[in-house]
Each structure stands twice: as C-alpha cells, then as structure tokens.
Amino acid sequence: MKVSSEFETDILEIIKNRRSLRAYSTAPIEPEKIKSLFEAARWAPSSVNEQPWTYIYATKDQPDLWNKIFSSLNDGNKSWAKDAPLLLVSLVRKNHLQNERLNNSxxxxxxxxxxxxxxxxxxxxxxxxxxxxxxxLTLRENLNIPDAYEVGVIMAIGYPGSVDQLPQPLQERELTPRKRFVQNEFVMNHSF
Ligand SMILES: Cc1cc2nc3c(=O)[nH]c(=O)nc-3n(C[C@H](O)[C@H](O)[C@H](O)COP(=O)(O)O)c2cc1C
Known part of the structure; x- marks a missing residue:
C-alpha cells in the first residue's frame, strides 16, 4: 500500500499539528485547561447519546495516583512517559445505562x-x-476498575519538551516525518 508524508489537500491546522510526540516538559498543565480537555470529550457524538466514556486522570503532583497509572505502562512507554505531567485512563461502560444490554458502540x-x-x-x-x-491486570487492580468498565487507552499529556531528553533511538523517531496511506488506498467511490 502506498504511503506519503504529504498532505494531499488542505485541512484544519489543528489536525495537521496534532502529533504523538514523546518528549515532555515537566511544566504542570493549568487546571482550567485540564477541565477543557474533558469538556471537549463531553461534546463528542455517541450512539443513542449514551456517552459511555469515563476518565481517570492524575497529575504529577498526585504521585500516588499518577504512579498507579504509570506503573501499568510497558517499559518502552515508561522510558518517555515518565516526564508527562498528566496521565489519564480512558474507559467505557460496557453496557447501556437504560437496559444493561451490551453497547456495541x-x-x-x-x-x-x-x-x-x-x-x-x-x-x-x-x-x-x-x-x-x-x-x-495491573491497571485494573491499581485503580479498582469494576468489571462493568473496559479500558481504552492511557494518554500521556503535557507541553512539548526537548528531543535531547529522549533515549537515543526515540530521538530519531521523534524527528522522522509521519507517513500515512494515500487516499487512493482507503477511499472508494465504487463498490468492492
Ligand atoms: C489505540 C492506540 C494505541 C497506541 N499505543 C501506543 C503505545 O503503546 N506506545 C506508543 O508509543 N504509541 C502508541 N500509539 C501512538 C501511535 O503509534 C501513533 O498515533 C501513530 O504512530 C501515528 O502517529 P501520530 O499520532 O503522531 O500521527 C497508540 C495510538 C493509538 C490510537
């Protein structure tokens, strides 16, 4: 499948600028900005407006809670996420609130x-x-996550740091242009 680092057409700057970097500044994130992150999530669409998401977050000045999340990460992720001032766990309620049926969405x-x-x-x-x-298992145990919830991803969040603070192999990855399949590989204007 063909890949490219070029934008094929213009898109919102914010989408262009989003990138999963690994070098974090240890500067704390303003509490009102943390609140805005969850407000943005709050207004996402969901099937039958179920809003099945739940977030557990910890800032680095809450070392007990922060470490409960951090200690569940694999070693590769720990090597760079250690500087992130905010870790959050995204979870979903597996069943619908109304009728307890499995929510496939x-x-x-x-x-x-x-x-x-x-x-x-x-x-x-x-x-x-x-x-x-x-x-x-570690994460579920550390945070007492009930069976009714499934974990999505953990997120490391913070202001960007300097590439030099990363282990050598990650420095290269940080600077390498991202690649994506070209649109022709995944957009069809005809049936299969
Ligand atoms: C569900 C999911 C799981 C991911 N898991 C990891 C991970 O464990 N470690 C990591 O370094 N990146 C992880 N990533 C980040 C992806 O590698 C990254 O989004 C992808 O390479 C595209 O790069 P970009 O986000 O900078 O555009 C994950 C992303 C998603 C959406």
Missing amino acids: AKYDLGAANAFLSLQATHFGLNVHQMGGFNQ
Missing part, C-alpha cells in the same frame, strides 16, 4: 471522545500520546 464512541480531547489539547499547545502498551 461503546469503544467506537470512546475513540470519538478521545479524538475531540486530543484536538482540544492541540489547541492549547499540549501533546497527547495515546498508549495501548500497558498491563491491563
């Missing part, structure tokens, strides 16, 4: 909320890096 809706949150963060000049690389 729950994780889809969480993805939309996380995307809204990420773009709001980009607007503030914050970097968001989503991580699926964590130990589910």
